[in-house]
Amino acid sequence: MGTKSSKVRGRMERTLVSNLDAMLGSRGIDAEVERRWSRPLIRVRNPEQVGAAAAAAADTFGVVSARPAVTCEPTRERLLDVLTSLTAEHEPEESFAVRVSRAGPKDAHDFGSRELERVGGGVVENRTGASVDLDNPDVTYHVEAREGEAFVSTAERAGPGGLPLGTQGTAVALVSGGIDSPVAAWEVMKRGCVVAPVYVDLGDFGGPDHEARAVSTMRRLADFAPGFDVRPRVVSAGGLVSELAEEVGATRMLSLRRMMLRIGEAVAREIDAHAVVTGESLGQKSSQTGPNFAVTDAVTSLPVYRPLLTRDKPDIVAQARKIGTYDDSTLPVGCERVAPSRPETNAALEDVVDAEPEKLLRRAEKAARAARIVDID
Ligand SMILES: Nc1ncnc2c1ncn2[C@@H]1O[C@H](COP(=O)(O)OP(=O)(O)OP(=O)(O)O)[C@@H](O)[C@H]1O
Structure with a gap:
């Protein structure tokens, strides 16, 4: 910021x-x-x-x-007391450093930063028997002295960074409940964009366990967004997917992706979202080659966000574990395979459109308008 x-x-x-x-x-x-x-x-x-x-x-x-911190008056005496109290859990073999920063008017404090580092370091050393290491300490005592108040802490937790949620509008996130798409949705949330998650029910090719898995991952995403409406929408598309599986050959997966993007777009228009997010990454699957992205994206005039585009799978898996979506994403759900045995990797848009069942996209929009909203409280 x-x-x-x-x-x-x-x-x-x-x-x-x-x-x-x-x-x-x-x-x-x-x-x-x-x-x-x-x-x-x-x-x-x-x-x-x-x-x-x-x-x-x-x-x-x-x-x-x-930083979890103890606060006190910003005086030499009080700060040395607090430093002393914080040594309680400091083991003698852990090296340490005391770092002091001051802000406010020059005469706001009865100590200098370097002076307090030296004296405070002496106090910690006496109490713990630990040795000072200014370059690579095991424990750092951070003292931040402001006018009227000081903060002392020995711990720091890394946050996600990014921007506050709600500062970058809303995007529809296509979430299948697999490993990638929840991570993609989380990445977009990290940059401040609220997501409206959409799960497309694939009928016989998905099933109730598949939907339950997707909803569980979305529930975990919602934990990062209290106060925002991130309830998932479920769109029934079993009939359309069966038709695709029966009628379309090598370009089937591209038409499936186009159908999903059009569903995402229709939901986006309804709720005033500005983009559709997917968990795709370059070259991960036959439908995810560069030329194929061009074909699938031609189905929507909204931007398609692919935050995982350049990420490798092990890296995505590690992130899924970190944000807590991995366990749900890997539940066995036994869904049927939609992909053809020889999928197209370098499709031409006309060929894909020619092979598509009649009014596929219109029907996808209609299904999107009938989406069911799932309560996740
Ligand atoms: N049933 C679905 N509902 C909503 N979105 C889906 C669905 N299936 C796929 N998608 C979207 O299309 C992208 C690519 O689909 P793909 O078949 O590679 O997904 P997956 O392997 O099932 O799951 P993931 O990409 O989450 O690991 C997904 O990342 C997701 O954004």
């Missing part, structure tokens, strides 16, 4: 504060979020919830890092 103009930044920071508030509320954490010194400060009422509050902040889009 630092690269934005102050007006835009102010707006984004306000959204971030409200998203943090919703995230803390969704996890039952009693806390107040303030906007101070260009970043949010979470005051937790029950000290036992400080760690949980930092974890909640670290799951909030737009947060780069979160």
